[in-house]
Amino acid sequence: MARRGLAAEAAGTAVSPSRTVTLRISRENPADARGGERGFSVHKVPVEKWTTVLDAILDVKKHIDHSVAVRYSCRQATCGSCGMLINGRPRLACFTKIDELGADTVTVEPMKNFPVVRDLVVGFERLFEAHRGVKPYVVGAGGSGGPPGAAEAAPQTPEELERFVQFSACIKCGLCNSACPTMATDSSFVGPQALAQAYRYVADSRDKGREERLKIIDESHGIWRCHFAGSCSQVCPKGVDPAMGIQLLRGYLLGFRK
Amino acid sequence: MPGSGAAGGEGGAGRRNMGGIKGMADPRGYGIERVAYWLMRLSGLGLLAYFVAHIYETSNILRGRAGWDEMLATTQTTEGHVLLAVVIGMCVFHTANGVRLMLGHGGLGVGRPARPDYPYAPLSQGARHKIGIYSSIVLAAAASMYGLAVMFGEVH
Known part of the structure; x- marks a missing residue:
């Protein structure tokens, strides 16, 4: 999928990103009549020291692509909703700071061994x-x-x-x-x-x-x-x-x- | 009591997304314990293959002395010796790591339940098991090297 930057409305928010990372989000919709083709949408997102992977995904969802499917709730590693593969390892997106990954590219995919509902959402x-x-x-x-x-x-x-x-x-x-x-x-x-x-x-x-x-x-x-x-x-x-x-x-x- | 294993799920989930053989066999990303799991499986398959080959090899005795000598000659080569050294390594690793696993499977040496503290280092993957894994690898390497030394005539 196409590489896209932050939408214009994001410019109004008071952020001073210390750096930018590339966020690759796995996209697929098995319910799609076209057969649920898999792919990745690639986005440049600003991150601070405290930015979690979930923050970055929600940033994309809010400003760039509203159709990204992600399940989350508590944002504090209590509800267990936002599990996903982050750079190949299962982690909670709300409990994983991008800074601690030590990578300029963060790839998020649905958890393995679970059926995919859509994008990052799996069936439990x-x-x-x-x-x-x-x-x-x-x-x-x-x-x-x-x-x-x-x-x-x-x-x-x-x-x-x-x-x-x-x-x-x-x-x-x-x-x-x-x-x-x-x-x-x-x-x-x-x-x-x-x-x-x-x-x-x-x-x-x-x-x-x-x-x-x-x-x-x-x-x-x-x-x-x-x-x-x-x-x-x-x-x-x-x-x-x-x-x-x-x-x-x-x-x-x-x-x-x- | 197993799970359904079906692709169905919430809202009509589709692709099963199983890790498959690749997910099972990939030793990366989970530390030395996953590497030990991978080596254990690999050495088990290797020893099974050796067992089958060994039965074939020894069955050549039915061809008489000439047939037996002919088969033995094919194993007395550089490739044959290296292969045997690998078999020795697999055998030693599988045995030593197997003892560690059997003890672990009985609940021995896996730690005692306690209230977890961040960053939640799992007690079941503690130093005792890590030492067990590294020792198995070192023993296997040492046995292989000794085997090579004997087969190539450095040690009598």
Whole structure:
């Protein structure tokens, strides 16, 4: 696509860009009757030290091309909406400053291993389905009927809390699934996000659904497909460390952990 | 319980956008752990190929002494020795890294859950595992070099 600069209306804004970078945005629309041809739109954008990739994309969307599709909400790495490939690595656009990339060209693409809805927006159906599949809630003493009622609430020591609290920070952004090499070839793999969440509840002292949950993930496209490449943990923007959770979970299945 | 794997998604999502073999096999961008993953797979495939070739090689004994000697002669070349040195390296790396992985898969040496602090360095990729990976690579290189030295007659 054509290289374009900032539109005239941008000249009125009080900015003093310290430098300019080239922003390449992946463009495609699978719903397009012409077959959803892929390409990149290339833009020169001014950046400051604090400019995030999301800021730059929204700058383009506001001043140059309104049709750029991007999903975002909180702008503070809490909602997990703006995950995308930034210079080839899965990151949150709102949590990635252009300055820290150390590159004059920033390429943004939709996350791998997710179906593309349009441009930078991907479908999360599979991730949420896998997440729901591991019963992401504390199962009460009554079995798999759902979360415990108030009467079943059980006290928990700080030590018991520490065993899983790290994994409850997951924002379901999907970066781990995008970085996972197994997910790249196995469309049925549960994925690091769901497996880490399975550990989060298995390790919860209040949970009574451990056996049921372990049975769910103990299958050929379940936990055994993880080969501990660790990429999921390296891209997690919240420090969840899914790789650790998965290996600890496997310890339960192998009988190393009780 | 697997995900659907279907292309369908929100608002009629289209292209599946799977990383594919390229996404799986590309070792770049995720540190030494991803390189180890790549080497592990590569060495596994290499050893499988060697296993098949080795069965073919030893089956030549059915051709009698002459056939056996003829096959052995083809392996006693510079190319054959280099190939065997690569096999030795693959074997050592696959074994040493395999031990690291087996321990990791059992939840050993992957750290203990704790409240993460920015910049969120993952504990499961800690020094113990990095040392394990680098040691496997160094051991494999050393074994290959020793094998080369023996095969080319520098060491007896």
